[in-house]
Amino acid sequence: MNRLEDRLRDAFGAAAETLRPDAVASMAGRPSAASTRRLAPLTAAAAVAVVLVGASVITPLVLAGGQHAHSSASGGAQSSPAASASPPGALLVVPEMIGLQVIQAEAGLQAVGLRITVAWEVTGKAPTDTVLSENPPAGAKVAVNAIVTITISAGPGPSVTYTLAPSRLVTVSPYAVTIRIPRNWRRTRGLASGVVYSGTSGWVQLQAVTERSGLHAACAGVAARIVGQYGRHPFIGHRRIDGRPGCVIPAKLVNGGTVPWMTSVLVEYRSPISGGANFLLISADPATMSGIIASIRLHH
């Protein structure tokens, strides 16, 4: 048995050594200016995580001498200390957030005990992740824990991505939709239902969804059920797709999880397609999705 334990120590040590400290050093290069608002060592990739984390309802972690147990790390606890501190029935004033970064807006809302949902607008008018509008507007009085919807800039749009790679339009007739995908992608048979196209650079899957309780329930249902990995507090952004109501469930989330391989889009058909489904669900790796969203054309 000792021999097995030695083999384990040796194997773990060797595997860990494959990661050299200097390989991670790029993650740690940090100016020591104390005035930086963000945690500076975070790389660009982590900055994305910060933004998305910031846009979800999360539990502040407090590591103060036993005042709060840190049970929230498992994603199980969902109480909001800020909100629970206010007496029930109190009215709160919605703060002014236009022009702030989404991460700051979320911090502000959480500090006063409000929750947040985010919608995107593709625009070149404001930098990515800047708050464009809020609803209810600043100054409105709302109940504790009320949801404030902010619309943030999604940047000038993804069209550039796809002029670079040779692409083609495919029409998936059972789902009455046309999308643009890289030219060398093939239709493949996934184990899951629906139609899958994939290639070396990514993949996309189309599925039909039947949900009678409206878009909001459909999006929440997809986030929770069909795409289980979006976690307990999925981040759902409402957005019009090809002029139809839809929502985007982006890839990276809190709840202690990272799901960098998948983003989903749900869009409502004008009327149910044959088979009765009234929503189209498109899931893809995030890089692919940013190009696909703009190309979606519904025929039904």
Add this chain to the structure above:
Amino acid sequence: MTESAEADSEGTTSATSIAVATSAESGAEVLADLYRTHVVGLVRLALLLVGDQSTAEDVVQDVFARLHRGGARLRDPDKALPYLRTSVLNGCRSVLRARRRAQLLRVPHEPPVWSAEAAVLAGEDRRAVLAAVARLPGRQREVLVLRYYLGLSDHEIAAVLQVSRGTVSSSASRALGALARELREES
């Protein structure tokens, strides 16, 4: 082994050098210090569980990003490292869980460092050991990594995993039993 000793001594260094955080500003400073001190060790820990470096880095980045977003006041530096380890393990669990689901969609992910494809880890025996560990149930794998990589005591492992000591010892002995059987059959 040497790695765990290093991690431990780093832990105490940071404990003495971190002053009590009294404001959000110094909270961020403390967090940055923790990051500098522990990022390599934590990424390695995650690497042993998720198998590839970029995912391991993502997990650790997420932990720090969330801490930073939560405005955590790390008033008790002694608790910081076990807390970070717990968070990293939770992050790894989510990744592995999501991967199992993603397999339904045949979404590929990077080959683990112990696969022959990755070709970064020398030694057939090491690869066999790690592959066998990767097939164990999650908690058993975590216990083995914490015990034989970080060199934690069962008491410390129990704190990090937030389970009882009895669970730690039974998981460990089940894991060692399963490994002994599997590795004997293979060789």
